[in-house]
Amino acid sequence: MGYEPQKDFGTPASRSEKTITLTIDGEKINVPEGTSVMRAAAEMDTHIPKLCATDNIKSFGSCRLCLVEIDDVRGTPASCTTPVANGMAVHTQTPKLQKLRKGVMELYISDHPLDCLTCSANNDCELQDEAAAVGLRDVRYGYEGENHLGLETDSSNPYFDFDPSKCIACSRCVRACDEVQGTYALTIEGRGFGSMVSAGTPIDDFMSSECVSCGACVQACPTATLQEKSVKEIGLPDKSVITTCAYCGVGCTFRAEMRGEQLVRMVPWKDGKANRGHSCVKGRFAWGYANHKERILNPMIRESIDQPWREVSWEEAFSHAASEIQRIQEKYGTRSVGGITSSRCTNEETFLVQKLIRAGFHNNNVDTCARVCHSPTGYGLKTTFGTSAGTQDFDSVEQSDVMLVIGANPTDAHPVFASRMKKRLREGAKLIVIDPRRIDLVRMPHVEAAHHLPLQPGTNVAVLTSLAHVIVTEGLVDEAFIRERCDWDEYQDWARFVSDESHSPEHLEAITKVPAEELRRAARLYATGGKSAIYYGLGVTEHSQGSSTVMAIANLAMATGNIGRPGVGVNPLRGQNNVQGACDMGSFPHELSGYRHVSDRATRKLFEDDWGVTLDPEPGLRIPNMLDAAVDGEFKALYVQGEDILQSDPNTKHVAAGLEAMECVIVHDLFLNETANYAHIFLPGSTFLEKDGTFTNAERRIQLVRKVMEPMNGLQDWEVTQELARAMGLDWNYAHPSQIMDEVARLTPTFAGVSFDRLGELGSIQWPANDATPDGTPVMHETGFVRGKGKFVVTDYVPTDEKTGPRFPLLLTTGRILSQYNVGAQTRRTENSRWHEEDILEMHPSDAENRGLKTGDWTNLASRSGETTLRLLVTDRVAPGVVYTTFHHPATQANVVTTEFSDWATNCPEYKVTAVQISPSNGPSDWQEDYEAHSERARRIEIPESAE
């Protein structure tokens, strides 16, 4: 199929249930009340010329091309700003309209460059299209009049250009930045003929402005004014394939627009249910890493990690890997080997890895990155509700009256969803933010939190308990809901517990540092503000009481009846593009797919019958325990797919020690990452552009990933795992990932209705999808909880053992930034590094002053685990006593500093609370320098002698 631009209806769709009947050019049509005449015409494929209207932003009425004539209505109203009315009779083409449209177009073209044929928007330009549509033949004003043609292009943004000489002042970019993205970075400067799009103040360019490079303005621009640099370089695409982004858990769907096998640009898909036509800088623009020079395309092996790598054939790599695993198991026992699945690879690939471990390695030593992020979600929500996943879809936010955001920073980490939150907040919904840091969402253009509770890191459970205290003691619970849907006795135990005076906000204020009155107001708002939804992230889970915090959140939602309908719910903001999927596929050492415990006989039998092997009924090792066992000499081999535990796991020295103690580390990835410094076998991986499969986002939404180019490394990741399995003697013959999904569906009740065919039909499916809900389940627990009755769990506050003291008097917490993604493996290898070249430490002015430090200084960040050096930013976004940094750059080694403490139930590391000291520094720490040197040595690749 050739290249078709996405249809544009001109103005947004109306949600009204009432229907209006009108006639357009003699033809009757029924549309919802509130639809514009322009959109109604578009629905019947009548195109009314337009330039300033596009269907993801409100109508504006500025170009004056879309004028129509309506019987019994004076003049020539604009169809974009005219709502339909019953019995209306519209004429879209009359001699008068044609003359007016030509007149308007004549004005436009009198101030526009004329060399369309060599313009990068040739054939992709609405101005061109409409000039053709109105039949302009003569610009009687001539071309010598006043014009804007001499304005210079702003190329500051690495991904798109802004060429004001082609601008037609339609304001679509400004409105997109306002309404869709919510950043309000653009404005029109000046007035009248001098009106010009400006990215901030007159001295700003796009790069220096508040622009977050989401691309909404580029998408909205009808001409070449805002245009992707890639289109200028390559040319227009000739086909498009819909696929899913491989960055975060929002799971935006894009049209990968191709020219042959070359990706020209990624354009958000308007019908994507997760993103609804929007994107962020990463998914939209930062896909160049697939072609980065550091990408490894050939398998490599080496005897020991101090030797350089040697390139080998796939065959040699697989047989070597297989024989090593077998040798090690013979020597050290079946349980001495294991693997880690990727939360970035597809469901099908992940399923195969855990299958390889269970059916090939014969143990349950499989784990995934969710260990270090949302494993407490899995535990907490399974225990309280019965499902290890969020309860809503993203659309649900459009009906929320109150949003409680705790331990999450959505404008940085889930930006496309944050834009949807902001839109709803601008409509009047209220916001409560619980975070030690004043995240952007607390106060940004047209958004202001009703309450910001800047708690002391590590006191989440105390805060949630005191919120519960207020809700219960002030009589704000939804008793009817609790009686119907939960266990009343368990509720009463819990209510008694939280009501105790020792759990009042006043009493706990000394620990939480949250002013009691403010907390009370926030509690009342959550309980009585209407439909209240909780959104949470790693600020909840990455603590020693992460699981307890999740359960405390679930308790609050149940107590106030905020479950089981749109607008409410408990929503974990899953980080990775497929972390939800990886967990669903059975990546945890204690669970098979669909979260069924390995000890469950019936479940095991299902798999054993299908796979023809006996499965180990005992839980396997989690990643931290794998490393402990390695240091103990009991765990010797590891197959890691798409995960860099050395950079992303805590307590780097311990991880290094664990890896070093192993005899066979197999890294399957795109680049030589930090873990690969300790690897013996490197299997090159494939990117999301080079494979077919599915990802599951934070809404439990399964979406297709479609291959647009052949894998540069020669094999899709699932093929690599299959070949490794075959080398180990397993008779696997999957010809296509759809067959793998069919197997998943066969073996997993919640996936029973899922298949590639159905996904193609429906676009996406939110599990559970089975006979009861064949089209999937947007909102869960509507009539009852999955586990039957919702379970109230008493969560007592147990302070973390990580305490500040004279040596380490400050608390460090960590997080993310918009432009970089996690360990930065992908984003650091794109132009995104221009926005964030290094990790920066944020510190309060009073703490900085006490140490004689100022912004820009090199500082030493030390904890009892280790130390590193970073540059400083002095800011009051953090409270005194709290410091903050990101972990995107390996040179920073932020995790050298984090500790071995973790969540009691899941071992999710306590990244968010580390006792540290900051002091002035001259440069990189010893560890960093040693590590640098070690990395360089470990990355040498032997150049093979050329075969003559």
Add this chain to the structure above:
Amino acid sequence: MRIAISDDALAIACGADKLAEAFARAAPDAEIVRTSSWGMQWLEPLVDINGMGFGPATPGDVAAILDGGSDKAIGKIEDHPFIAKQQRLTFARAGKTQPLSLEDYTETGGWVALKKAYEIGPEATIGMVTESGLRGRGGAGFPAGIKWKTVAGAPGDQKYIVCNADEGDSGTFADRMLMEGDPYCLIEGMAIAGHAVGATKGYIYLRSEYPHAIRKMETAIKASAHLVSPFKLEVRVGAGAYVCGEETSLLNSLEGKRGEVRAKPPLPALEGLFGKPTVVNNVLTLAAVPNVLSEGAKAYADYGIGRSRGTMPVQLAGNIKQGGLYEIAFGITLGELVEEIGGGTESGRPIKAVQVGGPLGAYFPPSMFHLPFDYEAFTEAGGLIGHGGIVVFDDTADMLNQAHFAMEFCAVESCGKCTPCRIGAVRGQETLERIRAGGRGAGACEALPQMHNAKSSERSLEDEVVLLTDLCETMKFGSLCALGGFTPYPVMSALTHWPEDFGLEPAS
């Protein structure tokens, strides 16, 4: 002895403050009061001593005036034909009271209307305003009662009254005079509106170019706050944009945004300031309301003709002998206003053209002086009443220049949102320049062989006139608001009535 001299801005510009000082020195025992202006601007600074007028007076006239033998004497002010023939309902107090004196205001019937409104209630109040036939005096002429009714019935937890005091039309000053001369009248009118529609807050959007009015309104608001409570009023100052006299861009400006015009629907009555139901009315509309309430709807409606009921405060300006404020019932002819009352041109030369309704109003030749002052009659004649400003031009006026000025004005004041105005006004100027030059040859670009489709032959004068006419049609029907939409009025009326100024054959 009571010596009254106006503190109206025009009077001050003519020397009223110095004059007052001179009188104070010359007659230390006299009571010197600063009153509002009588509106006879050719006589300012006017000295009112016990109802007898002397003007235009200078400090040099002080002695003679005090003696009783000044040649600046005009006799009893109220008997002067300019004043005697007026029907001052809105400007009843002009010249008579001290603007900021609450006593003066109360003694002359102030606050009676507001009390009446409280008595009869919101619905009856709206009924009276509707019955009176009062139409928006800003220019649109929309029935005020219907607008108030819409806002009253609109759902909303907060409603607003916004007074459009941006009076940007050249040749107009009635709003300024009213605010400087009788500020409590406007306040009372807004309070009545607030009571009628359920609005607790009012804003006066006052142009920055009226500093005296700003000061007086703010002082008056403070002084009368307790009398109109719980209704709260605030003055907000504009920033030099004519387009912010258009109600939706006014609202944008009030909200702190760019003064850009909003598309309608939604109507401000339903979704106005900050998205809430809002009454936007001109100063004169709101200032007419107290009279309607206190004297009765029928009394007001009895003035006027056709569907133009009540009185219009006409502003006579330009090249006119007797310029000033003339409040009269609708129906008076344009000719009577300009020739009899205005006295013809100041220069003494014949009148060539009269522009009614501001810079976007049509030019009328003397042959159309029979036109009655009536919304519908003017519209039918291809013009508009607008805010009631009349600017007179003598025969030295070049109508092509005037047409060019209209386009220039539009270009300078354009908000830039819609294409017909943003680009059209600039092209309009350029086209008129070419008309003056008699046409044009091909431009350098059009002459290039690569510009295959471009016409490379000459464009005649007639071609350019056709282009101008087409452009005016595009602007008239295509513009988003009246700035671009009405610019064709002065241009086309100039072209139609004075073709010879454009190098064309005179109309037969």
Add this chain to the structure above:
Amino acid sequence: MNSRDNLIYMANQIARNFATLDDAAAANAIAAHIVKYWDPRMRVKIIDSLEQNESKLLPVSRNAVAVLRDTHQSDAP
């Protein structure tokens, strides 16, 4: 800390998070958690710590590990 100490720490940590339950219920809950989530060698090691009278184990942890040993005997790796 070495891996044995680490296991003791983990067991104690689980115990502290079940502190609101009465002793018997807590011991059972902790034991159930360990069975569900700890691999067999880890369980052998913690039982071993109990046998060796490891002082760092909290009383309720001891009870839990005893329950573990007595009712959820695991296989050797």
